[in-house]
Amino acid sequence: MPDENCGGGLGPASAGHTLAKNNNAAVIDRRYTQIVQFEPQQFIARTVAAIPRSGIRDFFDIVQGMKDVISLGVGEPDFATPWHIREAAIYALERGRTGYTSNLGLLSLREAIATSVERHFKIGYDPVREILIGVGVSETMDLAFRAIINPGDEVIYHEPCYVSYSPGIALAGGVPVAVSCRPENAFSVTAAAIEKAITAKSKALVLNFPTNPTGGTMGRVELQKIAAVVQRRNLLVITDEIYSELTFEGEHTSIAALPGMRERTIFLHGFSKAYAMTGFRIGYACGPADIIDAMMRIHQYSMLCASIISQEAALEAIQHGQPDTLAMREHYRARRNFIVSAFNEMGLPCHLPRGSFYAFPCIQSTGLDSKDFARKLLEAEKVACVPGTAFGPTGEGYLRCCFATALDRIEIALERMARFVKKVRS
Numbered sequence: 001m002p003d004e005n006c007g008g009g010l011g012p013a014s015a016g017h018t019l020a021k022n023n024n025a026a027v028i029d030r031r032y033t034q035i036v037q038f039e040p041q042q043f044i045a046r047t048v049a050a051i052p053r054s055g056i057r058d059f060f061d062i063v064q065g066m067k068d069v070i071s072l073g074v075g076e077p078d079f080a081t082p083w084h085i086r087e088a089a090i091y092a093l094e095r096g097r098t099g100y101t102s103n104l105g106l107l108s109l110r111e112a113i114a115t116s117v118e119r120h121f122k123i124g125y126d127p128v129r130e131i132l133i134g135v136g137v138s139e140t141m142d143l144a145f146r147a148i149i150n151p152g153d154e155v156i157y158h159e160p161c162y163v164s165y166s167p168g169i170a171l172a173g174g175v176p177v178a179v180s181c182r183p184e185n186a187f188s189v190t191a192a193a194i195e196k197a198i199t200a201k202s203k204a205l206v207l208n209f210p211t212n213p214t215g216g217t218m219g220r221v222e223l224q225k226i227a228a229v230v231q232r233r234n235l236l237v238i239t240d241e242i243y244s245e246l247t248f249e250g251e252h253t254s255i256a257a258l259p260g261m262r263e264r265t266i267f268l269h270g271f272s273k274a275y276a277m278t279g280f281r282i283g284y285a286c287g288p289a290d291i292i293d294a295m296m297r298i299h300q301y302s303m304l305c306a307s308i309i310s311q312e313a314a315l316e317a318i319q320h321g322q323p324d325t326l327a328m329r330e331h332y333r334a335r336r337n338f339i340v341s342a343f344n345e346m347g348l349p350c351h352l353p354r355g356s357f358y359a360f361p362c363i364q365s366t367g368l369d370s371k372d373f374a375r376k377l378l379e380a381e382k383v384a385c386v387p388g389t390a391f392g393p394t395g396e397g398y399l400r401c402c403f404a405t406a407l408d409r410i411e412i413a414l415e416r417m418a419r420f421v422k423k424v425r426s
């Protein structure tokens with residue numbers, strides 16, 4: 001309540017007069033000295049307040065505090081970055097390569113990316129106008145959403161999926177629309193399911209094959225059907241192909257390589273998984289010049305450019321790192337074969353992931369839900385896996401187990417899991 005004795009002024013500008021008028025310097029109008037209680041939550045934007053914390057992070061906060069845990073959790077290669085790539089980073093420092101680069105990234109790296117994408121994906125991009133280097137696929141994905149989404153635009157994606165898509169779309173003001181991938185289709189997405197989800201507000205479709213967390217892949221014929229829907233309904237595609245090098249069976253096809261798709265696709269790729277370079281934080285986007293330019297305008301005012309040291313390392317990786325990628329893939333393949341047959345043997349049905357480094361066994365037969373299974377397994381046997389629900393509600397009844405861990409550790413983890421499952425069932 002205002003102090004009755006002070007009368008007068010309605011704003012801070014009149015505060016001095018108030019005191020003078022009352023001829024009583026000791027009486028201070030409380031309206032002008034009152035401090036409003038600061039409540040941080042009130043300052044959080046509504047879009048951010050509505051975003052849940054990542055289910056993976058929450059779970060691994062618990063793991064951090066425990067000893068002797070075998071983690072099949074975080075989706076990160078267990079290999080150190082190949083030495084010649086680390087050396088390229090060291091050499092960049094030695095040469096004093098420590099400044100900014102062009103907003104789009106080093107031209108030499110963009111040229112090498114263009115050559116590599118042409119060779120491996122059969123898609124040609126102009127390194128001067130159609131490629132942007134960013135801070136991981138994470139940043140390029142965020143830029144893509146922010147560059148294309150107007151408030152209320154719907155963006156379709158397939159689920160279970162990587163944790164960032166739905167929040168990324170929502171943070172850009174869009175409406176995430178999930179289409180579920182079924183185990184009976186080996187976790188691929190059908191053109192019919194996508195078509196069913198399309199409305200007048202649909203703007204874009206996000207694809208991620210091979211998929212995190214299911215290891216699902218898509219063949220050319222299925223992709224052609226999706227391309228036909230996308231072209232008929234005039235959608236843009238954002239394709240996250242970060243696991244493409246980790247394809248174990250058949251050839252990886254990018255939707256961007258299909259007729260009529262290059263011009264309506266943002267192709268995202270990066271160095272984290274194929275070259276075990278997660279900490280270098282380098283990813284890239286290829287696409288129509290106008291869209292890359294729009295993404296670049298956000299990037300230049302937010303990130304400015306990716307680290308030059310990391311870009312130099314990425315140049316070495318993309319030019320000379322293929323044998324390393326192939327060698328790591330063979331390790332992942334052996335681990336995949338082991339882990340999948342071990343799950344099936346213990347009565348947890350697990351489809352064979354044709355790509356990525358994730359197995360996605362079904363745990364429904366244990367009677368536990370995903371979160372309970374993961375929590376109790378961790379408590380009882382010190383094995384960390386991610387509940388399938390971290391990747392969307394359609395992940396209920398599943399567990400994500402990353403096999404980017406040494407085979408002898410996986411063997412121990414699977415022995416412990418078999419013991420746990422037996423106990424739960426008895």
Ligand SMILES: Cc1ncc(COP(=O)(O)O)c(C=O)c1O
Pocket residue numbers: 075135136137138139162208211212240242270271272278281282283
């Ligand atoms: C499907 C998918 N896309 C993007 C990312 C993020 O990649 P980056 O390290 O390039 O930001 C991940 C990381 O796990 C992922 O699984």
